Amino acid sequence: MNPxxxxxxxxxxxxxxxxxxxxxxxxxxxxxxxxxxxxETLTLLGNPKAVEVNRRYIDKDLNRCFHNQxxxxxxxxxxxxxxxxxxxxxxxPQGKSPVDLLVDLHSTTANMGLTIILGNNHPFNLQLAAYxxxxxxxxxxxxxxxxxxKDACLRxxxxxxxxxxxxxxxxxxxxxxxxxxxxxxxxxxxxxxEAYNQGKTLLSDRTFALYEYLxxxxxPRNQEGKIQAMIHPQLQGKDYEALxxxxxxxxxxxxxxxxxxxxxxxxxxxxNEAAYYEKGIAMCLTQKQLIYVDPSESSNxxxxxxxxxxxxxxxD
Numbered sequence: 158m159n160p161x162x163x164x165x166x167x168x169x170x171x172x173x174x175x176x177x178x179x180x181x182x183x184x185x186x187x188x189x190x191x192x193x194x195x196x197e198t199l200t201l202l203g204n205p206k207a208v209e210v211n212r213r214y215i216d217k218d219l220n221r222c223f224h225n226q227x228x229x230x231x232x233x234x235x236x237x238x239x240x241x242x243x244x245x246x247x248x249x250p251q252g253k254s255p256v257d258l259l260v261d262l263h264s265t266t267a268n269m270g271l272t273i274i275l276g277n278n279h280p281f282n283l284q285l286a287a288y289x290x291x292x293x294x295x296x297x298x299x300x301x302x303x304x305x306x307k308d309a310c311l312r313x314x315x316x317x318x319x320x321x322x323x324x325x326x327x328x329x330x331x332x333x334x335x336x337x338x339x340x341x342x343x344x345x346x347x348x349x350x351e352a353y354n355q356g357k358t359l360l361s362d363r364t365f366a367l368y369e370y371l372x373x374x375x376x377p378r379n380q381e382g383k384i385q386a387m388i389h390p391q392l393q394g395k396d397y398e399a400l401x402x403x404x405x406x407x408x409x410x411x412x413x414x415x416x417x418x419x420x421x422x423x424x425x426x427x428x429n430e431a432a433y434y435e436k437g438i439a440m441c442l443t444q445k446q447l448i449y450v451d452p453s454e455s456s457n458x459x460x461x462x463x464x465x466x467x468x469x470x471x472x473d
Contacts, residue, residue, distance in 0.1 A: 158281060160354045161257045161317075165199045165248050166191065166343065168262040170220050170311055171432070172207025173328040176336050177262030180343070193347050195354035199256065201247065203311070206236060211329045213432055221309045228314075245314060258317040260346060261310075262339065264332075265324035266431040268394040271338055274320040275300045276312040282319060287363045287450040288349055289342065296342070297397055299426060299443065301370045325394075328431060360452045368397065368424055368443040375437045377407055377415060386415055388429045388439065396426045400442075407439075 166184065168177025184191045184200040191198045202208065204219050216235035223241050233239040249255040273289060275282050278300055286298040299322075301308075312318035321342060323335040352359050377386040386407035392400070400406070401422050407415040417423075425440040427433060 159257075161196050161350045163197045163199065163254060163256045164258045164260070164347070164350060165201060165256040165315075166260045166262065167201045167203050167244070167311060169205070169208050170203035170261060171213045171218075171263065172204045172209070173211050173213050174262075174264040174326075175329065175331045176264040176323060176326060176339055178202065178208050179331060179336065180262060180340060183340075191343070191347060193351045195351055196257075198347065199248075201244065203244065203261075204237070204240060206240075213328070220311055223311050223313055224309045225313075227309075244311070248314065256315060258350065259312060259315040259319075260343065261312050261318070261320040262343075263320055263322045264326040264335065265322055265427065266327060267324055267427045267429060268396045269322050269324045269426060270297060270396075271295045271335075271342065272322040272426075273298045274312070274322055275302065276308060276310065276318050276320075277302050277316065279316050281317055283367075283448060284360060284450050284452055285346065285349060286319070286367075287365045287448070288360045289345060290365045291360065291363055292345060293342070295338070297368065298365060299368045299370070358452050360450065362452075363450045364447050365450070367446045367448045368426060369446055371423060371442040371444055373438045373441050374406070374425075376434075376439045377409070384434075385409060386413075389414060392425070393429060396428050397424055399423075400425050 166181065168181035170177070172178070181200050181202050188200070191200065204214065207214050207219070214237055217237040219237040219240060222237050223245070227238065228242055228245045233242065248259065271293065273286050273296060275286060275298065290296045290298055312320055321339055323339050326332045326335055349359055376384045379385055386409040389405040389408045391405050399422050400417055402417060402419055404417050405414045406417040409415060423442045424445050426443055427438070428440045430438070433439070
């Protein structure tokens, strides 16, 4: 693979996720913190208008505005669609070198800890994820490897890309602990890229856990679309923990437990994320796989599936 020449760090795609907002402000005040000798580092505030009013977005979720076809559509009906095109042009300018690697900073109200979200399973992304999980046992790796033509997230515009998602952090709040941990993780990424460009190998053979997206579960709703149950107390805050068939999933408002009726064990993430209520998502389901990474090889192999299947479990 070619050397990494340009790296972009983007924060504030959602205006009320202040970890990324204030890290970008810090990096722009102190650019030497993210400067490395072998590549250029760009820092960008994603959604300035939403940041000003401390809201997730103005007209439309900006992190759903990066469909390839929409980015090349000359019409734009709202602010976020126009902003997405501006960001795309900044990161992939016509006639100039595009960004080689993209880091997108987010926070969540769910108990996701320090999560790396991969938009695809490119070998370089897996090697970097393996390295980060090796140097920091708190790091978890979540793969949302979907059809790139259907993915509308910012990370979809670059093959070498990932999001850093930290939480739980309330919307519109800065959490010092997660701010510091996210900053340290960014420096680790930049140091890894610097070593890669210099031909150094920082990672030995490594097996790490990859939580692979399966699908979503919505809250139980009535015919009018109103929520009829909440996350069960035994599941609340248990992101990345095993959910077995028959385990309690929801608790109705009259106190009735609703069990998970899938056929296999899954690992929920983004449980009870505040921003997902409007999207009809109570949680995302993942399967846990063990991925073997050998930095001397150009490919990565699945070393085991921890007893998981490929079917999409669901709860009725």
